[in-house]
Amino acid sequence: MSRIEPLSADMFDADCGHRMPFRVGDKWSAMLLRCLEAGPRRFTELKVPLHRVSPKVLTETLRAMERDGWVSRTAYDENPPRVEYALTALGRALLDPMDHLCAWTRAHRAEILGVREEYAQGE
Template identity: 45%
Template sequence: MTQSDAIDEAMPAVANDVLRPDCPSRVVMQRIGERWSMFVILALADGPLRFTALKARVGVVTSKVLTETLRALEADGLIARRAYAESPPRVEYELTGLGSSLLVPLAGMRAWAETHVPEVLASRARHLVTS
């Protein structure tokens, strides 16, 4: 049995199959896999943040790209934007219940990435030398 067979066997049978080109679940995978989406979701794990604090927590993302990412995640129901009627205006972003449900799988991906980064970087370096 291959590793792929084992994964397929462990997965419950569902009508959607992300490997099918016409599967609607692909749009969800694409959103989560966009460059900054995972970082925004992880940054909001500890609670609501204002735009500037979120931008600082995520890192090198530009304001324009962060705004686009936030709008897309909000449209998909993964985050909520809360504007307060104050002077000066205050806006906070937080995970919805749906967005919070991504924290467990993302924590696994994060742990894998943080554990295996030395191996990946070493392989990348070897590949560059032989290319």
Template identity: 50%
Template sequence: MVTNEVRSLDGRFNVMALACPTRAVIDRIGDKWTLLVLYALGSGRLRFSQLRAQVQGVSQKMLTQTLRGMERDGLLSRTVHAEVPPRVEYELTELGRGLQEVVAGIRLWAYGHMDEIDEARERYDTKI
């Protein structure tokens, strides 16, 4: 039985409940820009311009929003170096590295199944 309670009877979170705080976490993880930033930072700390170059297609505004949200969630750290001009670097935290390891499986799954997905899309598109 689906309930609107934030916690289930055993005390665990109930992600199916509208008010469950884990929904915000899933929104963050399910965001394509977050996934791509996680992947880019998996090799180490990067500056904003380096991230933007690696994550092709992301706008400056969207990258800024993504980085702020990830920092707020504790997934990355932002270091400002007192130089002229200021140098800002981003790096995954331990929490972010743990998530990066988990989502790496999704990336590898996508790599391994692209041919099947393309075939399924072609079959679907010929039916409509």
């Protein structure tokens, strides 16, 4: 039997190329990418489909996505103040890989749900 190499403690160091930005795997970023896909949106518009997200968490997620260069925030000097969020070119570059992941999920949905059900019965 062949021996598998042990995992390295530094395999996810920032300079190794294997580490992905955390935003991809968080709970709301992918949904926000979808919401912004068609164009800029105001915060109140984003809250409609993301009604399960608290305003605090939505704000934190948008700020993190802005920090990572995926979303731009434009504040207009109006009364009342208006702020719009839009995908940057970097954020748009995530849409195609996300489409592939969604297609994989749709193709394997029944299998995933079946495995989850078996797992739940075994607990």
